[in-house]
Amino acid sequence: MSLTGLCLGMALHVAGQPQATGTVWALAVLPVIATLLVEILRSLAQGEFGLDIVAALSMSAALIFGENLAAAVVAVMYSGGSFLESFAEGRARREMRDLLSRVPRMAARYCNGGLEDVPLDRITHGDRLLIRQGDVVPVDGRITSASAYLDNSALTGEPLPIRLPQGAEAMSGATNAGEAFDLEATNDAGSSTYAGIVRLVEAAQRSKAPMSRLADRWSLGFLAVTLAIALAAWGLSGDPIRAVAVLVVATPCPLILAVPVALVAGLSRAAHFGVLVKGAGPLEAMARIRTLILDKTGTLTDGRPQIVGIESREGLDKDEILRLAASLDQASKHPVAQAVVAAAKARGLALVLPHDVAERPGEGVTGMIDGRRIAVGGSAFVADLAEADGLQSQCGQVVVALAIDGRLAGQIIMADALREGADEMLAALRAQGILRILLATGDRADVAQRVTQGLGLDAVHADLSPGEKVRLVIGEHASAPVMMVGDGVNDAPALAAADVGVAMGARGAAASAEAADVVLLVDRLDRIAPGIEIARRAKAIALQSVIAGIGLSVLGMLAAGFGYLTPVQGALLQEVIDVAVILNALRALRIVPQTPRATATREPAPPPLENVHGADLPASHSRGAADRS
Template sequence: MRSRKIPRIPDAVRRYPLVFATLLIGLAVLALLAVDAGTAAAWTASLYAGAVALQTAAGMVRNIRAGKWGLDILAVIAILSTIAVGEYLAALIIVLMLSGGEALEDYAAGRARSELDALLERAPQQAHRLEADAVVDLAATDVRPGDILLVRPAELVPVDGILLDPAAEFDESSLTGESLPALRSAGETVLSGSVNGTAAVRIRATATTADSQYQRIVALVQEAAASRAPLVRLADRYALPFTGLSLLTAGAAWLASGDPGRFAEVLVLATPCPLLIAAPVAFMGGMSRAARHGIIVKGGATLEQLARIRTAAFDKTGTLTSGRPELVAVHPQPPFTEDELLALAASAEQYSSHVLAAAVQSAAAARGLTLLPAHYASEAATNGVEALIGGRRIRVGKQRFIAATGAAPAEQALQPGELAVYVGVEGSFAGTLVLSDTVRPNAAATLTDLRRLGVRSMVMLTGDAAGTAHSVAQELGITQVSAGLLPADKVRAVAALPGRPVLMVGDGVNDAPVLAAADVGIAMGARGATAAGESADAVIAADDLSRVAVAVDIGQHTLRVALQSIRLGIALSLVLMLVAAFGYIPAVAGALTQELVDLAAILNALRALHGPGHRPARGAERHKDRRAGIMGSGRRPVPGR
């Protein structure tokens, strides 16, 4: 991504040629005035400023023909009017202000983008591969899945991998925004871009750098940095009335005083730099602030939409619930026993990537059951898995997935927080496995924060059974529930919601379509949910639901700051124009004063980097994690079947 920092002098000359040309002309004019060559100075400044005005006017005409009314017309008229009344120094200052606007924006945006730039600059560059008894240094991009890597103390983890040593601590703050170290045990996932603790550890690479978590976040950041918010163009909405009011004020001053110079004195204070620069700076600051909280917002348009959210829809499993289910009961149908049913289900679930499948396998392993290989296996996304094991066709998943074979699975009675996995063998119902997935302790607090921020309606959209969905919704105070939904059903449900804009929060591959369809889609926990992250408008890198409310809060603050900055620029310009209309501000002084207006608007826009200090409430789970010194389990979020 192109750096937005102000470059060295030779680079700056190439990048901002008009700025340096204007400075050179200004020095030449001052030199001519010093040797009492006023006529030559006037002609030099006037011809140069006039040429710039004509070039700007040509671009303005093209924009008007394309139906885009901008603010350039004020600058063009201000330059031409100051030349006409002999205020050629003021004309040069206006040209310098216009040409220097991009450099000023680059400087301010460089400050606003600090968190995003820091993330990009920290990309892992080197890795250490273990080969026999040797350690071979290589570029991170050369690492391949299966390589055994050594990560030394305080080094960046180059790629995603599995920890091979018993335990280690990693700083994941650049990925999740969480400052406390994350404790990982052998067999758990270690994320690229995290920083190893005080002991050297070994990991087995599971991805290349391009497919690793850090690079995914970097790609999201690059996409965010390249975007342009609709509010950045909101200044254009003010363009026509502001232009008309400015010209009316200048014309009235000329008419009342009889002095054409008064027209120029008013217009030099109406130049548009605060409107053109303030909004982009504010939105870049908001995205940077979000990144500091582990929230990657893909564009300023998303921040603007987040500020106006009126309905929030949530997936259930892995979003409102913890996404770490555990087996609590096995209900076999004769002639199967509990262990036989669990062994068959776990054998089939070996071929599923679903986290419910992992929970079933873990329960079978805890009982010491032997899993059988399958001759054939196929997973039906969001429904379940089918496998041919020992000559028998086994189906594990939703009730309707089992019923599709002609079986008649009985509805399983469930307690709050429980969910059922149904098992069919050779077209007959074989029993159910009951798993418990508890509500996140901070879920209720997050919904309360969203209501305080002006979100009027909370909705649950889930693929789980109605009984489970309603019990969780009742616990959280959610009254609108749609259960048993397929991905396409969720898309239709979001489209039908009345309170717009609509925010959808989900995780996993099955939520990707609805995240893309919502006005704003937020993917929870980018770990393992690549499709959801790519479809969403924002990604929360940590597995922390409360950051949904943080994202809305940041969006609202950013929008307020952007609007305040635009209005501040307009208000100061109008007040100064009224003063100039009575002849109290000469043209040159007015042009210099307008630079101070620019500075005030931009400094105000930079307030988007820092919020009002509020952070939504945390749940008991987060507090427990802090006491334990860990950030989270690192397990993959559970997409609801």
């Protein structure tokens, strides 16, 4: 509206309609002033002084004393800066839609001998639901099928799925990692585990201190200087137009424009490196971070079973053991079997199709490969079918045993391993000025200690509930600004409470992505350090623009106070200053992080078994017995 009014008034001026020109310019300014007054009252109610006061004073004074063109120019500059900020934040929000598409909103309920899809708020205690493979459990309930295979990593931090027997309780927010099963609802959606975590997120967001904008932190001092010069010019000269000229020159366009431009450019650069920042406020906050808190499963670790060792018992090559196991496991949907197949393909091994396949659900598979009878599965499963003396596993590992023609041939050792380059990533973060790095996980203490051995973390906190993670974040915030990084539903409250919450968006839970201020669009933890570097350099460029622009504005205010500039000339001078600071702010588009990033993920060479830093999982998580997990 302000831009249209300015252009229309200029057209009328050229057409020789001076009376209409002034009216149009005034009408273009009034909506901006009205909006500013609302913002000023809202800010004052919160005890804050923003840039809105200076801008409202300059436009109001210009209109009162008939300097309508100057008022219209200021209105265009102010509304343009506000639009830039809202546009950047709106674009970031739109990019979040796909990430949030996984939030469960419907469930399949048995009704009149069939199935119907119903909204979550219509599920009541006692309803029988079908949980399909890959579905998120919508409400707390009791398993009525023979068993269910659930991935609770998003809720508890436990890295691998577990098999629950009939009658066991399943928590909402868990993912069905196995075959479809029936669930009897024991809570409605509003009373379930997932809903409780969402309420905890909302409470954390309400208690979180609002982010103060960089521009607002300069505004109070600038307002005092402006009023002092304007009143002095009016009092000493007796000419109110000089005061108007001072106010017009003082319109804080370097703050209004340069800061958003630099920060929007920083948002763009961060997105280029796979770091989606939800607005200028979080980007500013990233530049101040001094403490980093990391989740374990799916964040510091990969969150999926990986091969960390292969043992041979019959003199077979280790790759041959993996090839045979993966060839047979192609016939199984079990997550561990699929991980074995994926690892074999990653190594370029040629898999063959199995024949005469028979699977014992949750335990193992038998079949014919290259004319030999092969058995692959948990230790107990293979021990029932073959001579398997000496089979053993260490706590914290998943063992996949392989038997050939009735004799044990080898074992594949799997664990939830650290992400590749984790130590280099932590070193890069310390180089960026991070003073404290902590681990916060819902997993067991012995698991956390084993995984983080040698990383040089400042503290390791395990067995934490979502509420305890929030309290840890709040406690660390008392000493320094805190960044929390996580991917699970149980991390969402802590992400909301931190100064900056960072979610792993590629495979993380939708709740954490929604609660976070920053989302990593690629499943790479090494993007955090470049993101922080971009934030700090963008903020530095914004500060340079502010200091230069405010310095030039003060000189212009002094010239206007001594009568050397009229209000319109002051507005034009301010435009020249604006162009200069905007061009400087645009340098943020060319930021290239110097922080080294890890190379593309590759399959690490299997370390010796005694040196494995795998997750310390319960013994029941071996692939075998009733679990095969």
